[in-house]
């Protein structure tokens with residue numbers, strides 16, 4: 237058996253790992269889009285490094301676009317096998333892939349408007365139709381179910397606690413009379429997440445593919461999220477009479493914020509001002525989460541007994557149209573606006589930041605990981621002047637951040653995830669989904685824990701498994 241790393245190798249996007257059995261059967265783990273890699277992004281997304289038509293099966297760990305965003309392209313290039321995932325991943329991947337197709341078609345249209353004579357027309361990587369075809373190939377596997385993909389190939393998914401429906405993937409493969417256990421962590425969440433259950437333990441593996449996004453950092457906050465939110469909203473909206481702008485990922489952060497604000501309402505502490513979620517995708521993702529109560533942790537289930545909608549509270553409004561979104565800018569009253577994208581690189585939130593950044597009465601609240609070069613990253617770094625839509629803006633608004641609102645576990649969480657394993661029995665541990673420098677630090681921590689064979693594969697590198 238062989239394994240090759242065709243994405244998320246020494247980087248955090250484009251997750252794609254290909255297993256090839258001795259008889260030629262191929263199983264692809266994830267099929268993610270590369271994002272934010274500058275000029276080489278298109279090139280990376282245009283070349284798989286394998287033949288999609290030859291893949292027999294595909295397992296999808298979760299619905300983030302850097303894990304499923306090239307699935308429709310895989311299908312367009314000839315993949316026709318089953319795609320195994322949890323029920324929630326199927327629902328969420330559908331809306332996220334449709335959104336991705338829309339963005340790509342808009343980008344291509346925009347590029348073609350500015351095309352020079354002789355230049356090639358820009359084409360979207362895929363269309364809505366490719367997304368629908370991909371969704372049609374999806375087959376549901378429940379957490380904990382022992383599922384036979386084919387004779388000698390068994391699959392089990394366990395909760396990874398990262399986002400709604402996220403799973404760690406466990407394959408039991410028997411070939412030539414020998415059984416091999418291979419685990420792919422997918423992305424690993426935090427122990428003690430506001431909404432989701434903690435990552436589950438899993439059977440002893442011979443080979444592990446382990447994510448390493450936060451392999452060298454800890455992100456604990458001193459105060460509970462609710463308390464920090466309350467302090468920031470009171471200070472901004474009641475004392476300074478300003479607006480709080482929160483760039484937040486449509487999946488995960490937005491629902492966590494709504495849940496925390498709902499929690500404040502249940503305690504009669506929620507400031508009486510308007511709250512807006514200004515992102516149609518965030519509204520859709522919230523609906524998907526409401527339909528999948530099976531993923532909630534015990535605390536959320538307890539709250540559900542006294543409140544039948546844990547994401548809704550007085551003053552909350554979901555903004556659909558662009559006109560209504562623009563109208564928020566003209567309204568001077570204090571309010572809270574939660575909007576995508578999470579790194580403030582695109583989407584409606586960029587307009588809200590442009591309109592509020594010049595006034596000290598406002599607060600821009602960052603609640604997730606930001607690439608250092610993104611607008612969110614530059615704000616967190618404390619830049620005094622930032623470029624927005626090619627114009628310089630002085631940063632007069634307060635910039636705050638809540639670090640513990642991350643979908644990824646920190647290194648203590650990652651080590652916790654692996655603590656169910658006997659390191660002596662793990663033949664190879666491959667680090668994926670992390671920046672190379674971070675991975676090197678994490679590899680040292682893992683060696684300290686007794687994992688002797690830690691590898692950091694390069695892009696397209698292939699390994700023979702014993």
Ligand SMILES: [Zn+2]
Nearest residue numbers: 298300398423
């Ligand atoms: Zn993820």
